[in-house]
Amino acid sequence: MTRAWLAAATAVVWFCGTNLPLLAQGASWESYCAPCGVNPGCSTCGPTGADAGAAYGYGAGCAGDSAYSGGSCYGSDAAACGVAYPSCAAPAPPSAVWSFSLGALYLQRDHGNNYAFSYDDPNEDLQYLNQRDADFSGGMGFETRLARYDACTKHGLELVYWQLLPTDEEAMVLGSSLAGNLSAILNYDQLDYSGATADNFTNNAFAHRLRREMDVYNVEANHGIVLTDACGSGATVASLVGFRLFRFDERLQFASDPNDSMFTYETDELYYDIDTQNLLVGCQLGGSVNRPMTGCFSLTAVAKAGVFGNFCESSSRISGAAGTATINNGPNNGASWMVSNDKVDVAMMAEMALGFAYQPTRRWRLTADYRVIGVSGVALPTNQIYHDLRGINDVALLQTNGHVILHGAYLGMERCF
Structure with missing residues (x-):
């Protein structure tokens, strides 16, 4: 299914990129190719x-x-x-002005929900290895943008791509640091692994480890119309409508080792792996404002939001070097603990950015902004965990009730030609 939807997404991007190159975020195209201090908003055509x-x-x-x-x-x-x-x-x-920009992104993610994997046996109130212990402190990325603005028709088109570089975080707790024994909260005694019940590998353990990974990709194709001219010192206001593809993947792994703290995928180590993928495809509406200030500076603002279809997938597995764990009782007795599922659901996404631009020459511009991106209706790893490990039928019901908030800074350069 993933390959099919990626092919469909590629076709949408090709269509948008061919017919709707994207509107430059917060840009005032009429300010390009003019000297500092001169407001060319009075000249619609160059x-x-x-x-x-x-x-x-x-x-x-x-x-x-x-x-x-x-x-x-x-x-x-x-x-x-x-x-x-x-x-x-x-x-x-020529009335049409092209611009190309390239810049660096630094985005942080909000705290995930509280979910602990370990406790100090026999006092379950003393819980450890919360998924927030492996929170994503921040990730670097890049953004590139190609835009075209026709000053006579006041229409602009843009194509945008940005992504965060793959990010991973890790946390570990040692049994030697607790007053009692380091044990897993989930009931691993309901599973068999390597000739014994799985709790022999998770309870009274030497070490528990939690690892999280995240990938984020974004593609947009927007069309904009300038609604007001920036004659004098007024602001340039533009509307925006377009297509957007947003990919958000997260992986989580809980690992237990009863003998040491070196996780090398030996037979005495047990792993609980959860992989979620979200591909949001849909339309968005919004607008941008560019307010010239003194000299070469201007303030910028952008807001956009939309409703998307979320083509999501998830896979979960409890296993190790000795193979996949199996359920040892109940209606799913003997079933391997490995689940894959997918569905299409509705998600919402909104983005806001506030920044400024500095134009030192007629063809170059420096831009910076602080942006916030919010997504709801996505599948996240901890939402796929069912409290009773015998209930793989419940794990098969993909949950898309998660939300993600990304926020951070962008710094880039634009050139018109």
Whole structure:
């Protein structure tokens, strides 16, 4: 199923990338290719004055406005904003501006739900190895963006891709650090493993270890329309509509070793592995604001949200080097403890970002923002754990009641051409 949905997602991305390149986040395309201190929002179709020659390669120092006022686009906008365009032998500069940006991301994830795996036998109130002990402190990533804005039609298109580099965290507790014995909270005595009940490998253990891994990928294809011109010192406001694909994968592993703290996948070690995958595909609506400030600075804001289909999968297994554990009683007696499932559900996603931009030259711009991304309706590993390990039929019911919040900073560079 995963390959089929990835193929479908690739087709959607190809369609969006071909027909709807994405709207640059928080960008004011009318500010590109103009000198600092000049607000070219008064010119809907390109840079003003002699800078048209400097930015686009035409001859500078031309006089008059005959070459630029012949069409309604250039003439009416020039008159409305009091802009005099020079006369040149070359045609008017192109109204469409392309930009490309590349930058670094640093995102943190909110705390997951409280879920402990170990306790100090015989006092179960003393619980250890909570999944928050292996929280994701923060992950590095990158973002790239290709955008096109037509100043005459005031329509913009963009294609965005960002991802976080694979992140993993680990926590461990030793039996020697407890007053009693280190034991597992789940009832491993209901399972058999390597010729004995599985609690022989999890209770009165030397060490328990918890490991978590996370992967995040994002693709967007958006179309935007500039609603207001930034004449003078006003703000440029644009609407946004588009497609989005968001991939969120998380893996969790609880491991127990009764003899030492070196987890080397020996036969005396038992592992509980849970792997969840979420592929969100859907549409989003939103908008952006760019507010010019003094000099080369401007403030930016972006908000977007949508409803998505979540094509999710999950797999769970309790096993080790000696094979997969089996249930030793009840209606599922003799069944191997290995479950895989998938379903399609509804998820919601929203994103907000506040930042600023600094434009040192006519073609280069530095951007920075702080963003928050919230997702609900996703499958997370701890939501797939059933309290009675005999109930693999309950584990087979994929739970998508989890939520994820990512927040952090972005710093990048843009160039128009």
